[in-house]
Amino acid sequence: MTPSPSALALLTPDEMAAVDRAAIAGGASGPALMRAAGAAVARALRKRFRPCRTLILAGPGNNGGDGYVVARLLEREGWPVSVAALAPPRPGSDAAMAAAEWRGPVLPFTPETLARAQLVVDALFGAGLSRELDGPAAAALRAVRVPLVAVDVPSGLDGATGEPRGFAPQAALTVTFGRLKPGHLLLPGRELCGEVVLADIGLPEAALASVAPRAFRNAPGLWRLPERGAQHHKFSHGHVTIPGGAAMPGAARLAAMSARRIGAGLVTLAAEDTATATLFRQGEPGLLVSAPPPEDLLADERRSAWVLGPGLPPRPETLALLRRVVEAGRHVVADGGALTAAAGQPHTLQGAAILTPHAGEFAKVFGALRRDRLAAARMAAAVTGAVVVLKGSDSIIAAPDGRAAINNNAPPALATAGSGDVLAGLAGGLLAQNLPPFEAACAAAWLHGQAATLALAGAAPGTPLVAEDLLPQLRAAWIAATR
Numbered sequence: 001m002t003p004s005p006s007a008l009a010l011l012t013p014d015e016m017a018a019v020d021r022a023a024i025a026g027g028a029s030g031p032a033l034m035r036a037a038g039a040a041v042a043r044a045l046r047k048r049f050r051p052c053r054t055l056i057l058a059g060p061g062n063n064g065g066d067g068y069v070v071a072r073l074l075e076r077e078g079w080p081v082s083v084a085a086l087a088p089p090r091p092g093s094d095a096a097m098a099a100a101e102w103r104g105p106v107l108p109f110t111p112e113t114l115a116r117a118q119l120v121v122d123a124l125f126g127a128g129l130s131r132e133l134d135g136p137a138a139a140a141l142r143a144v145r146v147p148l149v150a151v152d153v154p155s156g157l158d159g160a161t162g163e164p165r166g167f168a169p170q171a172a173l174t175v176t177f178g179r180l181k182p183g184h185l186l187l188p189g190r191e192l193c194g195e196v197v198l199a200d201i202g203l204p205e206a207a208l209a210s211v212a213p214r215a216f217r218n219a220p221g222l223w224r225l226p227e228r229g230a231q232h233h234k235f236s237h238g239h240v241t242i243p244g245g246a247a248m249p250g251a252a253r254l255a256a257m258s259a260r261r262i263g264a265g266l267v268t269l270a271a272e273d274t275a276t277a278t279l280f281r282q283g284e285p286g287l288l289v290s291a292p293p294p295e296d297l298l299a300d301e302r303r304s305a306w307v308l309g310p311g312l313p314p315r316p317e318t319l320a321l322l323r324r325v326v327e328a329g330r331h332v333v334a335d336g337g338a339l340t341a342a343a344g345q346p347h348t349l350q351g352a353a354i355l356t357p358h359a360g361e362f363a364k365v366f367g368a369l370r371r372d373r374l375a376a377a378r379m380a381a382a383v384t385g386a387v388v389v390l391k392g393s394d395s396i397i398a399a400p401d402g403r404a405a406i407n408n409n410a411p412p413a414l415a416t417a418g419s420g421d422v423l424a425g426l427a428g429g430l431l432a433q434n435l436p437p438f439e440a441a442c443a444a445a446w447l448h449g450q451a452a453t454l455a456l457a458g459a460a461p462g463t464p465l466v467a468e469d470l471l472p473q474l475r476a477a478w479i480a481a482t483r
């Protein structure tokens with residue numbers, strides 16, 4: 001079933017703290033939420049592990065408070081549990097109350113204590129992480145050699161960015177509450193969390209609704225694919241134009257074949273020179289090929305969407321063509337050569353609808369990628385006014401208004417030559433069918449990942465993929481998105 005946008009919402013630690021405050025202000029009980037959080041961790045853990053010597057590493061805040069609840073509930077089930085407290089909870093806090101209810105062993109926070117554990121529950125820091133992890137906390141987590149279950153996030157992982165602050169341990173399981181955080185999906189956070197369980201701890205809907213989410217997990221429900229009615233004809237499904245050059249004619253062809261398969265009514269390959277036109281004419285019979293120069297096609301206003309960049313050289317001419325198409329008021333997906341042609345001059349991309357840089361292209365246009373890639377993608381979108389798809393295993397799709405989606409359905413094998421051309425073609429095909437740029441970019445990224453997943457279905461991990469393998473899967477990906 002398609003999830004609702006609110007179920008796809010991601011909240012940063014600060015936003016989650018605001019929800020927490022709203023819940024308490026609305027009459028929810030802090031200790032009850034903590035008991036529900038601890039119970040969710042204990043439940044998830046018991047499902048996956050057999051009773052064994054379990055050590056709870058408890059921090060001074062509510063993350064530690066959750067840990068004391070876990071300790072009590074596991075002990076009640078007969079598990080051999082002990083707690084090592086990094087620091088005592090603040091007197092009078094919910095965590096202090098949870099700690100007072102723990103009557104089992106409290107061991108010194110030392111390497112010897114850790115060495116005896118067969119399973120570690122990391123309840124040191126969660127949403128309240130306020131600085132780099134160092135000292136005994138970092139040393140203890142670095143020394144863990146047994147499975148680790150993280151409460152909310154592996155301690156040290158920044159839930160807003162997915163980047164470790166100082167250090168964050170590798171978890172086998174992470175149990176989080178109410179909403180996922182960007183850091184559960186962004187790399188390396190996604191890998192460090194291991195399996196992620198999102199538990200409902202009874203946060204009131206009104207409290208959750210009091211914070212407007214700015215980030216989402218990318219999935220159908222965040223967008224809808226265009227509807228196709230009997231009264232529609234090929235022009236109502238849009239016309240995509242893709243200029244292509246002699247150096248890499250395959251790139252433009254892959255983009256064009258993808259745009260057709262995602263429902264664009266007409267797709268034209270606009271040849272840069274006559275030799276390229278001859279090459280293009282040997283392609284799919286349903287593709288239209290036009291002789292040079294591509295600019296001549298601008299007079300036809302039905303050519304509403306243009307994909308500029310796959311296989312084009314990063315030359316000033318490419319950028320000049322992009323400017324002309326943008327100034328003619330067309331929806332433009334800028335990729336590959338069109339992006340590199342704009343190296344160091346992001347303003348020249350203003351007016352494009354969607355930019356699809358990988359990390360290297362992003363750095364060339366916008367400067368070195370900061371550790372907070374979500375913020376970097378949002379900055380690039382704000383500077384250019386375009387939707388930016390920062391491509392990777394955790395592609396970030398950022399809109400100029402601050403909305404962002406994180407895509408997490410792309411298998412590693414998707415990082416292959418031509419894969420980006422397919423993505424650009426999908427985005428162009430959806431733009432031509434009048435999807436707004438953010439929705440078109442999100443849908444394209446998801447369909448791309450889904451097509452790769454389907455192409456690899458049943459294959460052993462590590463099985464390679466070529467971009468052409470995606471094309472026959474696009475129909476099934478479409479069907480999966482509309483279920």
Ligand SMILES: NC(=O)C1=CN([C@@H]2O[C@H](COP(=O)(O)OP(=O)(O)OC[C@H]3O[C@@H](n4cnc5c(N)ncnc54)[C@H](OP(=O)(O)O)[C@@H]3O)[C@@H](O)[C@H]2O)[C@@H](O)CC1
Binds near residue numbers: 020033062125203
């Ligand atoms: N969302 C919800 O609705 C619910 C959330 N719940 C749980 O609450 C958790 C958030 O709790 P929280 O706000 O008390 O913060 P938490 O992560 O325990 O850390 C704060 C303490 O750590 C300290 N500290 C921080 N960084 C440090 C460092 N690097 N090195 C050393 N110290 C450091 C910090 O010190 P300070 O910054 O104040 O100096 C402070 O003492 C959340 O993750 C979830 O598990 C559930 O109980 C139920 C409902």
Ligand SMILES: [K+]
Binds near residue numbers: 063
């Ligand atoms: K933690």
